[in-house]
Amino acid sequence: MKRSLPLGRLSGVPVGAHWSTVVILLLITVLLAVEVLPGSGAEAAAGLYWVTAAGAAVLFLAALLAHELAHAVTARRRGVRVRSVTLFALGGVTEFEAPAATPRAEFVIAAAGPLTSLVAGVLFWLAAVAASLATAPVLVLMALSWLAGINVLLAVFNLLPGAPLDGGRVLHAALWWRFGERARADRATSRAGEGLGLGLVFAGLAMTLVWARVEGLWLVLVGWFLSTAARGEAAAGDLRDGLGGLRLREVMTPDPAVAAEWLTVEECVRHLVLESRQTVFPTVDFDGRPSGYVTLETLRDVPAERRPEVRLREVARRLPEQGVQEAGADATGLLEAGTPGRELVRVVVEGGRVVGMVTSADLSRVIRQAPLRRAARPPSFPGPPSAQP
Numbered sequence: 001m002k003r004s005l006p007l008g009r010l011s012g013v014p015v016g017a018h019w020s021t022v023v024i025l026l027l028i029t030v031l032l033a034v035e036v037l038p039g040s041g042a043e044a045a046a047g048l049y050w051v052t053a054a055g056a057a058v059l060f061l062a063a064l065l066a067h068e069l070a071h072a073v074t075a076r077r078r079g080v081r082v083r084s085v086t087l088f089a090l091g092g093v094t095e096f097e098a099p100a101a102t103p104r105a106e107f108v109i110a111a112a113g114p115l116t117s118l119v120a121g122v123l124f125w126l127a128a129v130a131a132s133l134a135t136a137p138v139l140v141l142m143a144l145s146w147l148a149g150i151n152v153l154l155a156v157f158n159l160l161p162g163a164p165l166d167g168g169r170v171l172h173a174a175l176w177w178r179f180g181e182r183a184r185a186d187r188a189t190s191r192a193g194e195g196l197g198l199g200l201v202f203a204g205l206a207m208t209l210v211w212a213r214v215e216g217l218w219l220v221l222v223g224w225f226l227s228t229a230a231r232g233e234a235a236a237g238d239l240r241d242g243l244g245g246l247r248l249r250e251v252m253t254p255d256p257a258v259a260a261e262w263l264t265v266e267e268c269v270r271h272l273v274l275e276s277r278q279t280v281f282p283t284v285d286f287d288g289r290p291s292g293y294v295t296l297e298t299l300r301d302v303p304a305e306r307r308p309e310v311r312l313r314e315v316a317r318r319l320p321e322q323g324v325q326e327a328g329a330d331a332t333g334l335l336e337a338g339t340p341g342r343e344l345v346r347v348v349v350e351g352g353r354v355v356g357m358v359t360s361a362d363l364s365r366v367i368r369q370a371p372l373r374r375a376a377r378p379p380s381f382p383g384p385p386s387a388q389p
Contacts, residue, residue: 005021010065010085011069011072012076013073013082013085014085015065015084015086016084017088018086018089021087024061024089024090028057029050029054029057031053032053032143036146037049037052037139037142048139055143056143056146059124059147061087063117064154065092066120068087068092070113071085071094071113071166072085074108074109075094075109078105079101080097080099080101081098083095090221099182106176107170109169110167110173111170113158113166114155114159114166114167117154117155121152121154121155124144124145124147124151125144128145131144161196162195162230163230163233165196165226168230172185172186172188173185183237183241186233186234186238186240190234190237191230192230193227193230194230196230197224197227200222200226201224201227203216203223204218204219204223205220207219239335239367242369243366246330246366247328247330247331248325248331248334248346249328250331251331251366252327252348252355252362253356253361254355257278257281258281258354259282259284260284261285261291261311261313261316262312262313264307265299265302265306265307269299279296280296280359281294282319283312283313288353290319291316292313292319294312294317295343295344298316299315323344324348325346325347326348326350327349328350343361344357344360
């Protein structure tokens with residue numbers, strides 16, 4: 001997820017917030033200031049309700065950040081590189097460079113977040129008790145009590161057994177250890193997550209339509225997000241399974257047409273693009289090494305009257321460092337870093353020369369071939385799980 005607002009680095013991990021975080025901050029503030037705090041029976045000026053509510057909303061986001069940082073710090077201690085931590089309207093997400101190497105590591109990383117939320121809930125409860133004993137204002141007591149309850153609720157909700165929730169990760173680790181097969185665990189937890197999401201959607205619709213509860217709309221949104229994310233994880237799991245044991249040369253489209261970066265857009269279109277079935281073209285420099293890429297849309301967007309004078313190097317998108325890999329590289333490396341573009345996944349080289357490219361269509365083919373490849377593998381003798389917790 002893209003970080004719209006960088007917040008710096010904590011424990012060496014880039015931290016940021018999506019723009020939707022502002023929405024949830026405002027919604028929580030309004031909820032507390034209009035419903036929760038006035039319902040406490042405390043007599044206070046309207047401004048105090050809003051100030052207390054805003055402070056509680058910020059503390060909630062801080063606890064949510066602590067939840068995600070717990071995942072990140074635990075992952076780093078287990079040898080898993082963390083790409084970033086991002087807060088957004090429905091919670092937070094910790095992005096890893098690669099999945100955990102063992103079921104034990106995955107279990108510990110997944111459990112760290114809910115455990116942190118539970119600890120935060122206990123700490124807020126203790127703070128509320130201390131505030132009560134010190135005869136602090138009722139507004140403060142109510143805000144601390146709400147923070148205690150919402151963090152415990154967050155911990156319990158995240159432990160529901162379905163991807164992409166932490167409970168789904170815990171279930172995945174258990175199934176991975178039990179079956180000794182990551183792909184089988186992927187499929188099971190993705191199905192569980194999709195079912196859980198659909199269940200929340202129906203529950204939210206019932207709350208809204210039958211009992212006229214506005215909170216049901218929020219439940220519908222959460223359920224839709226979980227179901228969509230679970231389907232995405234299922235696709236990623238299928239891709240991981242399909243790429244297992246393959247090299248890039250077995251996945252790539254071999255010998256693609258490449259465009260010299262000094263060609264004009266007009267020359268490229270006339271002599272290369274219109275004679276090819278490709279929709280994306282790697283560009284090369286004078287030494288024949290990959291330097292970038294152009295798509296049909298990139299070329300189309302150059303005004304027709306300028307195409308005879310604009311050269312490809314002026315409009316080509318640059319390739320990131322991880323966008324170029326050797327043909328003999330492990331194909332599962334495609335899962336560990338970002339892609340240059342929506343269509344182009346990797347430019348594949350041998351001796352610095354372009355010998356192929358991996359496109360989104362290639363990955364789609366790999367996913368569809370995965371069940372056939374599994375069925376074609378020689379049968380193995382049954383035995384204990386190969387991976388240990």
